[in-house]
Amino acid sequence: MSVNKATKSLFKAADTPAKMVALGEEGVAEHIRTIGLWRNKAKNVVALSRVILEQHNGKTPRTREDLEALPGVGHKTASVVLNEAYGEATIAVDTHVFRVSNRTGLAPESTPEKVEKRLLEVTPDTYKRGAHHWLILHGRYTCLARKPGCPECVIRDLCLYEAKTGE
Numbered sequence: 001m002s003v004n005k006a007t008k009s010l011f012k013a014a015d016t017p018a019k020m021v022a023l024g025e026e027g028v029a030e031h032i033r034t035i036g037l038w039r040n041k042a043k044n045v046v047a048l049s050r051v052i053l054e055q056h057n058g059k060t061p062r063t064r065e066d067l068e069a070l071p072g073v074g075h076k077t078a079s080v081v082l083n084e085a086y087g088e089a090t091i092a093v094d095t096h097v098f099r100v101s102n103r104t105g106l107a108p109e110s111t112p113e114k115v116e117k118r119l120l121e122v123t124p125d126t127y128k129r130g131a132h133h134w135l136i137l138h139g140r141y142t143c144l145a146r147k148p149g150c151p152e153c154v155i156r157d158l159c160l161y162e163a164k165t166g167e
């Protein structure tokens with residue numbers, strides 16, 4: 001993924017909020033030009049690094065409220081940080097998770113917020129932390145948006161999607 005390539009190079013150049021601020025918007029942009037909305041993202045990364053330094057002693061905050069107050073950080077990103085960095089049982093809903101949840105019947109809802117709420121209700125506690133990864137990977141590599149790979153899908157027998165391909 002281009003995001004992983006970009007962050008690998010970026011974190012080599014700056015692996016702390018202080019170094020990110022020192023690198024500056026132009027410096028950050030040099031590393032992330034291959035990803036979408038790079039100009040805006042470079043701006044936000046420097047701005048949020050500054051807030052982390054000035055208001056959180058250089059440490060990524062660990063409450064949803066503080067995370068969502070950072071520039072460029074919304075509900076989904078905060079969920080990912082709480083899950084990955086702090087081990088909380090959150091389920092971040094991106095476009096893949098939204099699609100897979102609806103097609104399979106796991107959490108058929110009209111908005112990402114409702115899908116998240118439903119997924120948290122139906123997912124056993126032991127699987128909550130990993131759930132968003134598994135759903136993202138399933139959506140990215142098997143249940144593709146335009147051409148779902150139903151014939152080779154391992155949950156084909158459980159999936160409720162009416163337009164399953166390869167019947």
Ligand code: SF4
Nearest residue numbers: 143148150153159161
């Ligand atoms: S059977 Fe098809 S629609 Fe259902 S989850 Fe698998 S790939 Fe997606």
